[in-house]
Amino acid sequence: MVKLNKIVIAGVGLIGGSFALALKQAGAVREVVGIGRTRATLERAKQLGVIDAIADDWAGAMQGADLVLLAMPVGAMEAALQALLPHLEAHTVVTDGGSTKRDILQAAERILGARVAQFVPGHPIAGSEKGGAAAAQADLYRDRRVVLTPGSATGTDGLALVRTAWEACGAKVDILSTAAHDRVFAAVSHLPHLLAYALVHEFAARDNAGELFGFAAGGFRDFTRIASSHPEMWRDICIVNRAPLIAELDAYMAALLRLRTLLAAADANGLEAVFAAARQARDEWLHGMSENAEE
Ligand SMILES: NC(=O)C1=CN([C@@H]2O[C@H](COP(=O)(O)OP(=O)(O)OC[C@H]3O[C@@H](n4cnc5c(N)ncnc54)[C@H](O)[C@@H]3O)[C@@H](O)[C@H]2O)C=CC1
């Protein structure tokens, strides 16, 4: 079992707060120090027992830290790396929980130079549309996957430490390249968020929005839950990962056009064939997920 003396959570929200709670529950950390943008948020996180102490600045935060998790919106990570670098001790490992990986590894290479060996890019595949330390849960990562995307310069000891820390949270760790990561998550995560936001936004702008929302039921709720996600966080993800996201959007628009053609032709068989293939693929995916959870 990993035993960390001091960890630093930079951005104590759902992801950082849940990491802290999970490590505490596992008995894997002695002290959790929080640093962030808003004092009141940090005070609240301390009251909730998510962090033990608040750092006033990076110098204090980094002193004697074994592990630092960057858990703010991805657009703010570059500035955080710049701010922590002057205080980075030789034994400290820095990781992140951001939803995009190529930009963050590139920023780390640029900013940290040779010390990029101490940086391990990561992404927990768990979360929700709810943010903030109050939403943090010790079991958020239990039986969930975490993707680590080390670069050629990533140190093996740091990689092992970060892997062990996530495993202490109950997660299963996968390794991907940053490019493969960003391509996969553009498809299965970033595109669905964009679609949900687009649908709700389009309805909300209509003259009869009240009527539409008044009659909307479970299907609409399921499809659009993620449109309740944090706008700043999703702004950053979409902008940073826009190249693969635009490719996914193009593919989806082509699929919509094919459905439109089938509809216009009243091609019932064609439409049913698409729906049946999609249902089968989703059933098989859900079945695979439940088998994995039982392993
Ligand atoms: N919400 C989710 O389901 C998932 C989110 N992520 C990633 O984790 C990161 C954090 O997301 P959440 O915890 O959901 O967000 P959150 O909104 O719950 O927490 C983010 C925290 O960062 C702080 N913060 C914002 N700007 C900052 C800055 N410039 N410097 C320091 N702190 C700052 C905020 O005050 C807040 O406490 C993001 O990079 C996101 O892409 C990854 C996996 C899942």
Ligand SMILES: O=C(O)C(=O)Cc1ccc(O)cc1
């Ligand atoms: O709300 C949901 O279901 C999500 O999809 C949560 C989520 C958001 C961002 C990520 O990078 C990973 C998972």
